[in-house]
Amino acid sequence: MTIKTVVASCVLGLAFVAGVAHAAAPAPEQTTAETTLRQSMQEALWPADIVQAAGDYLRSYPNGAWADAARALYERASGSAQALARKDVRLYRGAFQADLLPQGVKDDLRKAALGDQDAAVRLAHAYKQSGGDKAGSRYVGWLQYAAVLGNEKAAYELALHFRTQDQPVLASQYEARALALGYVMPTVLDHVRK
Numbered sequence: 001m002t003i004k005t006v007v008a009s010c011v012l013g014l015a016f017v018a019g020v021a022h023a024a025a026p027a028p029e030q031t032t033a034e035t036t037l038r039q040s041m042q043e044a045l046w047p048a049d050i051v052q053a054a055g056d057y058l059r060s061y062p063n064g065a066w067a068d069a070a071r072a073l074y075e076r077a078s079g080s081a082q083a084l085a086r087k088d089v090r091l092y093r094g095a096f097q098a099d100l101l102p103q104g105v106k107d108d109l110r111k112a113a114l115g116d117q118d119a120a121v122r123l124a125h126a127y128k129q130s131g132g133d134k135a136g137s138r139y140v141g142w143l144q145y146a147a148v149l150g151n152e153k154a155a156y157e158l159a160l161h162f163r164t165q166d167q168p169v170l171a172s173q174y175e176a177r178a179l180a181l182g183y184v185m186p187t188v189l190d191h192v193r194k
Contacts, residue, residue, distance in 0.1 A: 038066050041073055045096045047084060047113050050077035076114040083115075083148045091141035112145070120146035121154050147174065152181035 037060060041053040054074035061067060084091060096113060098106045105126045111119035124142035127135045140161065146154035155178035162171035179185070 034061055034064055034066075037061070041066070041070060045098060045109055045113050046093050047077040047080035047096075050074075050113060051081055073114070080113055080115045080149075083145060086148055089141065089144045089148055090137065091145050095138055095141060112142070115149055117146045117149040117151035117154070120149065121151060121157075124154070124157075147177055147181075150181060152178050152183035155181055156183050156185075 034057075037053065037057040041050065041057055044050040044053050050073055054070040054077065057064065057070040058067060058074065064070075083089060096109060098109055105123060108116075108119035108122050108126075112123055120142050124139050124146065127138040127142065140158070143154045143158045143161070147158060155174045159171045159173075159175035159178060162168075162174060175185075
C-alpha cells in the first residue's frame with residue numbers, strides 16, 4: 001500500500017465517520033419543530049386539542065424525548081374528550097378558556113382537561129361564586145363533567161341543585177349516580193316520621 005492510498009483511506013474514513021455523526025445529530029429545524037409540538041401539547045387546554053397535539057408529536061417523533069409524556073397526555077385527554085362528548089355533560093370549548101377565570105383557578109383548568117375530578121369541582125365552585133352571566137350553566141356543566149369522571153360528591157351536589165330548581169327527574173338521576181359511585185347520603189332531619 002502506498003502512502004497516498006493510506007492517506008486517501010484515512011480521509012475517506014474520517015469523512016464517513018463525520019457523515020454518520022452528522023446524520024445522527026438532529027437537524028436544527030427538527031429540534032425546533034419538536035419543541036413547537038411539545039409546547040402545543042403543554043399549552044392546550046381543550047381535551048380534543050391536547051389529543052391532537054399529542055398525536056401529532058407521536059406521529060412525528062415516536063421515539064422522541066417527550067414520547068412517553070405525549071402518550072400519557074394522549075390517554076388522559078382522550079378520556080376527558082369522551083366524557084365531554086356525552087349528552088349529559090353540557091360543557092363546551094368556551095369553558096376551557098383561561099382568560100375567563102381568576103388567576104387562582106387557571107391551573108385547575110389544565111388539570112380538569114386531563115381528567116382531574118377535584119379540579120373540575122373547584123372550577124364549578126369558582127363559577128358559582130363568580131356570579132357572572134354564564135356562572136349557573138358553567139357551574140352545572142363542570143359538576144356534570146366531574147360526576148361523569150366519577151366524583152360522587154359532584155353527582156350529589158347536582159342532585160341537590162336540581163331539587164332546588166324543581167327538576168325532580170334530574171335530581172333523582174344524579175342522586176342515583178351518587179349512590180352508584182359510593183356516596184353515603186347524609187341523614188335528613190326534616191323528613192322524620194312521626
